[in-house]
Amino acid sequence: MRNITLSQAVNEALAEEMRRDPTTFIIGEDVAEAGTPFKVLSGLVEEFGTDRVIDTPIAEPGFMGMAVGAAMTGARPIVDLMFGDFIFLIMDQLCNQAAKIHYMSGGKLNVPLVVRTNMGATRRSAAQHSQSLQALVAHIPGLKVAMPSSAYEAKGLMKTAIRDNNPVVIFEDKLMYQDKAPVQEEEYLIPFGEANVKREGKDISLIATSSMVQVAEKAAEILSKEGIEAEVIDPRTIVPLDEKTLIESVKKTSRAIVIDEGHQSYGVTSEIASRLNEKAFYHLDAPVLRMGAMDVPVPFSPALEDITVPTPEGVAENARKLCSGELIHAA
């Protein structure tokens, strides 16, 4: 099988779906000739033209709202939001409009659109270009949220997102665009709500999203040298969430750490941890730990930024404590 970058994988998914369905189009800033600042969309405008790869002014609420309208009336827009941080600008159109229209119309209207955007710190981009805001979106009923952890997932999840009849937000980790992974030539889709067990283990479950899957895998390697076998699970979509796979894993291992790059408080890690507590409590030998980004705006200085996100060493250290029964209650 060939290896392609996450960026190429997204590009292929978009091209395939746009060939398949003439009602799809891409709309966003510098998506056409420039192919976005990360060059993810390069080549698409050459194939599909500027009618279907539409460069907009810097007017996020405007083009997001237009995507909602187009989706309600028969098109399948793919909104390109240059940085995940700009979600705050489109919140009304996304959360008050797109998310609720199907419900409010008693199921009569659909809003089949995709917002593809990104997340992730440690790029020295400071507080307004480094956030991981998936929890904010996941909080709103009516929105689905996908978090690809490699090129393979990025392609399969994007194709599913485009065919889904709901608004879907996909967060790509901007540090992973050049990461390669095996991706088959033949067409495939990855269904939403199916977690992927990346590595099997019996001692502790490491449940991780997006780039944190790599962090968890590295931690698992460190741990296996010490005789601790960690199971690494990637939920792939956080809405819908494959609770069943997560709970089964925890029933087997009886310990878990949940890792996500969003802020730790009120975040994705909190939600998953409390579901495990509610549904697997009597199987647990230790409290489920959350590891998210520190609850601070992302600092610019490399000396500070690097300590705000979970690392393999940090995950391994916490896993060791959980497995040795060390009391790690904060208070």
Next chain:
Amino acid sequence: MAKAKTNTEDYLRMYRQMVRIRTFEDNANQLYLSAKMPGLTHMYSGEEAVAVGICEALTDDDRITSTHRGHGHCVAKGAEFKEMFCELLGKEEGYCRGKGGSMHIADQSHGNLGANAIVGGSMGIATGSALRSKMLGHDDVTVCFFGDGATAQGLLYEVMNMAALWNLPVIYACENNGYSEYTKTEEIAAGSITARAEAFGIEAFKIDGQDVLAVNELTQKLVARCRKGEGPFFIELETYRYHGHHVGDINREYYRSKDEEKDWKENRDPIIRFRGWLVEQGIASEEEIEAMNAEIEKDATEAVAYAEAAKYPDVSEVDMHVYAD
């Protein structure tokens, strides 16, 4: 600083400030190219007459809001090289203790409320600052810098409406450098830019942003009128950025020709033009100007060396300043 710029000293300071901005940017670009700077940064080179012409008409009490392309505004408003380079390198002695970096430099002591990485993100802030000035009976004026691309943001129209309704002392300064990222302005802005402000009854001006004296003269008038309660105003300044959108945007011929860049650099450069005028008017000799340039270059070199050697903030600072005491 707000006195009429009719004497030699004022002219020379305007020249000096423009050269300081250019020199700062050349050094910042060099830091990027030699991989010493974390992240990316947006160069102000080419647009110096805009920031200097405007800020030389302001006092330290007057406020500005700046943009992602903010080093020029920061220098023009009175900032020091040392603290700026420290900030660009994420060092503790930077204006924001390394927490902000290039896109968030703020300099409270000179009334710079900060650069902003959200395009259009400071329009509310600038207008709110003007609201406070009027409400508390102060006489300071706020200048809101933003690019042509930022005119696409709806926020501008919400706040211009209120500023006009309530006669707020704010000047909207649109730096039209012909591009927003990799897209030409005419592809993203329908109709006239100044007409957008005029629709709210705001007096709007379109001027040559490469002519520091023209910019300064107009701004002085508008600032004086703002202080008398006649604001708000809108200025569109035609200018040009010499570098790419950011320092990493090097192969850019697919959206902007080399000939166009050459034309602006050779025929409309604000520093060359003003230097010629200073010499012609007998305000400074070539030798004096060269000496000034050399001194600024030396300042910058020293500040860079200082910043490179300066220390990073202690890791214990990471959760300081999330909340105010």
